[in-house]
Amino acid sequence: QVQVVESGGGLVQAGGSLRLSCAASGRTFSNYAMGWFRQAPGKEREFVAAISWSGGRTYYADSVKGRFTISRDNAKNTAYLQMNSLESEDTAVYYCAARPAGYGGSYYAAANYHYWGQGTQVTVSS
Numbered sequence: 604q605v606q607v608v609e610s611g612g613g614l615v616q617a618g619g620s621l622r623l624s625c626a627a628s629g630r631t632f633s634n635y636a637m638g639w640f641r642q643a644p645g646k647e648r649e650f651v652a653a654i655s656w657s658g659g660r661t662y663y664a665d666s667v668k669g670r671f672t673i674s675r676d677n678a679k680n681t682a683y684l685q686m687n688s689l690e691s692e693d694t695a696v697y698y699c700a701a702r703p704a705g706y707g708g709s710y711y712a713a714a715n716y717h718y719w720g721q722g723t724q725v726t727v728s729s
């Protein structure tokens with residue numbers, strides 16, 4: 604079992620930046636692909652970004668492409684989400700999730716991730 608804990612959320616003005624971190628423990632971090640999802644009040648949880656176990660492949664939602672960057676440091680057992688040019692529509696609880704590296708299925712689907720963090724709140728004021 605993998606435990607993941609998000610940090611780095613907060614309040615930021617529109618146009619600003621935040622970096623979220625996702626610290627993993629319990630199993631070999633490099634055996635897992637990582638994803639970020641978010642959920643705004645009254646809305647469904649949605650895919651934000653994902654990264655393969657090696658970091659060689661990344662995936663982004665169209666709404667964040669060009670503004671957000673996902674990365675990972677396997678030596679530190681941590682994944683990151685750098686968020687730039689934040690907009691009020693980015694306000695949500697952001698969740699980190701992990702899935703085994705060899706697991707099939709779309710990176711974009713929350714159902715394909717096995718382990719989830721508790722989330723960190725990101726609020727963008729306009």
